[in-house]
Amino acid sequence: MQRPSSVEVVTWLNLDLRGEHDAIVHYLQHAWVLSPWGPTIMAIARDEMRHLKWLAHTIVRLGGTPDLTPPPIRRDADPLAQDEAAEAVAIEQYRRHRADIPDPAIQSLLDRIVIDEEDHLRQFRALREKAGAVPLAPSSELDPEARAFQPSLTQLMGCEYAAVLSALHRAFQRLPAPRTGIDWEDQAVEEMHHLSWAAETLARHGLTPEWPEPAPGDSRDEAQRWEMLARAAHAWDPEAAALAHRAARREALEAHPPRRDRSATVGSLATGRDWVEEEVRP
Ligand SMILES: [Fe+2]
Ligand SMILES: [Fe+2]
Ligand SMILES: [Fe+2]
Numbered sequence: 545m546q547r548p549s550s551v552e553v554v555t556w557l558n559l560d561l562r563g564e565h566d567a568i569v570h571y572l573q574h575a576w577v578l579s580p581w582g583p584t585i586m587a588i589a590r591d592e593m594r595h596l597k598w599l600a601h602t603i604v605r606l607g608g609t610p611d612l613t614p615p616p617i618r619r620d621a622d623p624l625a626q627d628e629a630a631e632a633v634a635i636e637q638y639r640r641h642r643a644d645i646p647d648p649a650i651q652s653l654l655d656r657i658v659i660d661e662e663d664h665l666r667q668f669r670a671l672r673e674k675a676g677a678v679p680l681a682p683s684s685e686l687d688p689e690a691r692a693f694q695p696s697l698t699q700l701m702g703c704e705y706a707a708v709l710s711a712l713h714r715a716f717q718r719l720p721a722p723r724t725g726i727d728w729e730d731q732a733v734e735e736m737h738h739l740s741w742a743a744e745t746l747a748r749h750g751l752t753p754e755w756p757e758p759a760p761g762d763s764r765d766e767a768q769r770w771e772m773l774a775r776a777a778h779a780w781d782p783e784a785a786a787l788a789h790r791a792a793r794r795e796a797l798e799a800h801p802p803r804r805d806r807s808a809t810v811g812s813l814a815t816g817r818d819w820v821e822e823e824v825r826p
Contacts (some may be wrong), residue, residue, distance in 0.1 A: 547646060548644060548645065548646075550606045550607060550608075551608075553606060553645050553647070553650070554603050554606050554607070554608030556641045556644065556645065557599050557602055557603050557606075557608070557641070557650075558603060558608070558610065558611040559637070559641075560599055560634075560637065560638065560641060560654075560657075561596055561599040561600060561603065561610055561611060561612075562611060562613070562615065563630075563633075563634050563637065564592050564593075564595045564596040564599065565596060565612065565613075565614070565615055566615040566630070567589070567592045567627075567630055567634070568589050568592045568593055568596065569614075569615060569617065569755050570617075570618065570620070570623075570626070570627065570630070570755075571585050571586075571588055571589035571592065571627060572586070572589050572740070572743070572755075573617075573623075573743075573753065573754075573755050574620075574623040574624070574627065575589060576740075576743050576744060576746075576747040576752075576753055577747050577752050577753070578623065578624075578675075578678055581624075581671050581675060584667060584671065585627070585671075588664050588667060588668075591660050591664065595657050595660065597729070598653055598656075598657070599653075599657075600712070600716040601716065602649075602650060602653060603716075604716055604717070604718070609717075610712075610713075610716050612709050612712060612713060614705075614709070614757065614758055617754075617755045622678070623678065624668055624671050624672045624675060624678060625672060627668045628665060628668035628669055628672060631661050631664045631665040631668060632665060634661050635658055635661045635662060635665065638654050638657055638658050638661065639654075639658065641654060642654040642655065642658070687749035687750055687751075689749075689780050690745075690746065690749030690750065690751050691751070693745070693746075693773070693776070693777060693780070693784075694746060694751055696769065696772070696773055696776075697742045697743075697745060697746055697753075697773070698742075698746075698753070698754060698756060699756075699759065699769070700738070700742045700766070700769055700770065700773070701739055701742045701743055701753065701755075701756040702756035702757055702758060702759030703759050703760075703761035703765065703766050703769070704735050704736075704738040704739035704742065704766070705739055705755075705756050705757075705758045705759070706758035706759055706760060706761065707735035707738070707761075707766070708732050708735040708736050708739060709758055711728045711729075711731040711732035711734075711735055712728070712729075712732045714728040714731075715727065715728035715729040715731075715732060724797075734794065738766075738770075738791050738794075738795075741784075741787045741788070741791060745777075745781065745784040745787070748781075748784075749781070762799065763795045763796070763798040763799035764795075764796075764799040766791075766792075766795040767792050767793075767795035767796040767798075767799055768792075770788045770789070770791040770792035770795060771788070771789070771792040773785075773788040774786075774788035774789040774792055
């Protein structure tokens with residue numbers, strides 16, 4: 545077989561990376577609402593985040609750009625069955641790419657990922673045997689007051705998702721860490737926490753958090769939004785208010801001095817070009 549070009553290899557690895565992105569967003573959504581299986585699904589989602597990172601670093605090493613285009617969101621009728629099927633598809637695709645890419649380092653990486661995916665397949669299978677078909681429906685203890693907070697929490701989720709993607713792009717392009725010394729990879733994890741806090745608040749009150757479209761914003765907007773939420777949620781859910789206040793303080797710290805303009809970045813996730821241009825501008 546003819547040796548594939550590095551452009552072909554990058555295309556295949558980006559296909560794998562998009563599969564990981566798709567798995568992460570759907571597994572998180574399922575973990576938030578499928579109690580008591582949430583912690584197991586969350587642990588699997590964390591494995592997928594590591595896979596995405598390893599693939600992205602490999603793509604960059606080959607001179608490519610990791611494709612972080614947000615995946616289309618499915619509303620799965622039987623989430624665990626969907627997750628099990630996704631693992632089987634991933635294993636098949638990784639094996640195919642492993643056979644087609646003659647680079648020993650990439651082969652080792654794909655072998656390593658397949659070990660995890662086989663275990664995920666086993667875990668989803670075991671969950672389905674225990675759980676049967678569990679729909680993503682709101683629980684019977686729906687808190688009507690939570691509905692009042694749903695729009696602002698959902699909007700925050702969109703902003704935080706955009707912030708995650710923005711930080712990941714910077715991490716993968718090895719752009720210099722901000723002045724605080726917190727690197728972009730840790731910043732992506734931080735933004736992921738903010739996203740989860742909003743989603744978990746909704747889920748705790750019986751609402752299904754819908755995975756958001758990434759929404760442009762900046763830290764100053766987010767600090768204000770979180771602070772408003774902290775005040776409004778004070779009597780309703782003290783735990784949510786405390787988390788919102790914590791998020792507001794962290795966002796406010798990040799906003800001084802302002803160092804990102806996400807409105808310029810969200811539209812070009814597939815290429816990352818705007819991020820790079822933004823960073824090199826004097
Ligand atoms: Fe994975
Ligand atoms: Fe997996
Ligand atoms: Fe944030």
